[in-house]
Amino acid sequence: MAADSPLEGLRPLFYPRSIAVVGASNNPFKLGFQSLLAVKSAGFEGPIYPINPHSEEPIQELEAYPSLKDIPGQVDLVVYAIPDTMVLPAVHEAAAKGARGGVIFAGGFREAGPEGVKLQEELVAVADSVNMRLIGPNCIGMLNARGKVNATFAAPLSWLPSGGFSMVSQSGGVGTAVLSLMADELVGASKFVSIGNRANVEFADLLEYLAEDPDTNVVGLFMEGVDDARRFLTAARRCARVKPVVICSAGYTEKAARTSLSHTGSVASSESVYKGAFHQAGIIRTSGVQDLVCTGKALEMAGHLGGNGVFMATHTAGPAIVIAEILEKAGVRIPSLSPEVSASIASFIPTHAHPENPLDMFAHAWTDTSLYLRSTDVALAQEDIHCAVAVFASGMGAGPAFPAAEYAGIGRKHGKPVFLCLMGPTALNQEMAAAQTAGVCAYNTPEKLAQALAHLTHWAQARAERE
């Protein structure tokens, strides 16, 4: 593999052999404390080098060094937890030391007027001269959950479940929102990158990397604007051919665009232009960060969908009606049951229930949850039904639990994904965690489930049309 292939080029960022934290501190009110804590808390297995010219004692129980050049071994990744004015000299030092990757949190560069632009240009010149890739400046850093790398300044992010969803966010704030929703929705994380001012790592570079990354199944993007739209769209189209790319974008109205401009130095374009371009590139466009995360979960967990027919079983009509309406408006079908399937289901559901799709089995199915398993097993055998949805109100620890493991088993038996709308407070989401661990893609509102399933269906249809 050539040294500048996408996987090789960004490897020092995502799979470093060693990490140095410049500005590391024992003072918990310093960014350098939180940053080193984050690196340590992820369980990184290589050497970690705290750098602080003023410390001769260990920092957070690790041997500390006055500067990068004093480190005895090789340094792959340098985390710069220092103010803007100190960054350029430190990057020079890292270049001399042979570091290949860097993460710069500080603002005060391209977003901060002419002087900042100049400073960022100098930074890029140094980095490019030694083939060093920089995340930021003006960002919250990056994570690789599978590689035990937490190069942010938030240790709690180390406990995100590991999985196949990778996210690139132009905004650190939206990045925080996405990571928080990923924790709430129990979406397994692969890579996360807050790209900030994009010194020399752009959306396109990361799309090229993530397209080839075997640990990434789904790519999520939050974008406010892009410098080289042609290169971005080319990279996105290529990535979307091999794995789903989900986007949330903003900045198309007047005040929104102005905020974007004063932010990371990008000018947003008209919404309709981007909308068309995203569609052309095969990118799934979501309505917001929650939709992005919920759709990412469906794509990551449910995998391939053979068509657009859904079977839905419930003990409570309301949420099923909400789901059915969103699905029907999005062109997702809820096929009528064949006479055989209908007759089979009629043989075991309550006498006053109708053997139709959606199937309402009333409170009987809440007390006898096996009715979900039996009906779904029969319905998934029908050819024009490609996945199943169960709607269930949590017993909140006192009432019955949904039989998630058996339900997931029925999905696997038929090779068709299964979904669960499990209504209950997040405070009790052990129940959702159990369902997802079993392989059921679960949501706590009907809208989240329906919108995600609609996106998943459209994605499967678009892929089928391409093939």
Added chain:
Amino acid sequence: MAADSPLEGLRPLFYPRSIAVVGASNNPFKLGFQSLLAVKSAGFEGPIYPINPHSEEPIQELEAYPSLKDIPGQVDLVVYAIPDTMVLPAVHEAAAKGARGGVIFAGGFREAGPEGVKLQEELVAVADSVNMRLIGPNCIGMLNARGKVNATFAAPLSWLPSGGFSMVSQSGGVGTAVLSLMADELVGASKFVSIGNRANVEFADLLEYLAEDPDTNVVGLFMEGVDDARRFLTAARRCARVKPVVICSAGYTEKAARTSLSHTGSVASSESVYKGAFHQAGIIRTSGVQDLVCTGKALEMAGHLGGNGVFMATHTAGPAIVIAEILEKAGVRIPSLSPEVSASIASFIPTHAHPENPLDMFAHAWTDTSLYLRSTDVALAQEDIHCAVAVFASGMGAGPAFPAAEYAGIGRKHGKPVFLCLMGPTALNQEMAAAQTAGVCAYNTPEKLAQALAHLTHWAQARAERE
């Protein structure tokens, strides 16, 4: 006050002096166990009477009675935790005992074909003959958080925070979703009613009651269809004149409508007809249950909004861009700052920040959170700015905390509501709880905040036009 005024007519349901639970049990796998536990756990202050013909021992440590007629005192509210076939005789007994309210969980009535329709008619005849009001059948019951009444079968609902949001849901499942989201969003509950088959308590009855209820500030509705649309709309219009009414409705597409029909016996009408009628009646129509709960929170917490101008301050542009875009599309203004306000803000924000609206103060404001307070204090003095939004990424327990109490104080000083988009996982929502306790209306995603604020603004505008 006449005996049949709305407040008097439903008083035995919401403020009973005593409660009997028919079917009460010591067996935790019985509905009658969970139901009695729920009544007890709410801290109800009057007598509670477990009824079970087969028990001579105390039930859950309370003296039990073989039947309602054996109770020594008066019974106001009877909770029927028994199967469908046993309900009619029990309601006869309750009528003889002089009970004035009842909650019936069991299905098997109007939704269950001709025999069920007949059974429900008999039930209504008995209840009407003695002026007894019945919630259900085919429902999950009702709550009055302020009156310490939990007539559901879920004890955890007793710990919902108490407040001014009352909710009427046709669907028990959507009711569960709404209550769960209320717990997540920390919305204070007043009344909750799952009306199910609506034996003799309809949407309109509850709207008439809630319009007059001094403990209710905001009314939420989930509706799949309605029998007497004219009466509903009249009651809704009257209620919306005195307090906001927020609705989520569904069942307008083919499969959705069919599910609704087989459910509580209602036929849904065309979406456009309802949409127009809701608008005419002054009802706020939301896009789903999450939007319903988030908008209910804004209406309950923020109260009156003097106009449609918003000031927004952030340390991270992305979420502010998302919010600005939703607001601008909804016709909510983000006014330019006056020269005086702009100059004043310029005097203390970082030099490379622009003193505009939205105001991006970069990471400086994350470390020096007083910048939010100073800028908001100055901006809220501007006449065409009617509320403030702060965007802040949670430090996740390690970084800085948003100064919610001081921020709320600035809002109160200017008599203008303040909002917070606090991005962080629900697992750490002590931070959101603290903000809301201080009087800041907080959300964990930009979309939730923006959509709720757009609804609140439209409501204030409609009210201003009426006046």
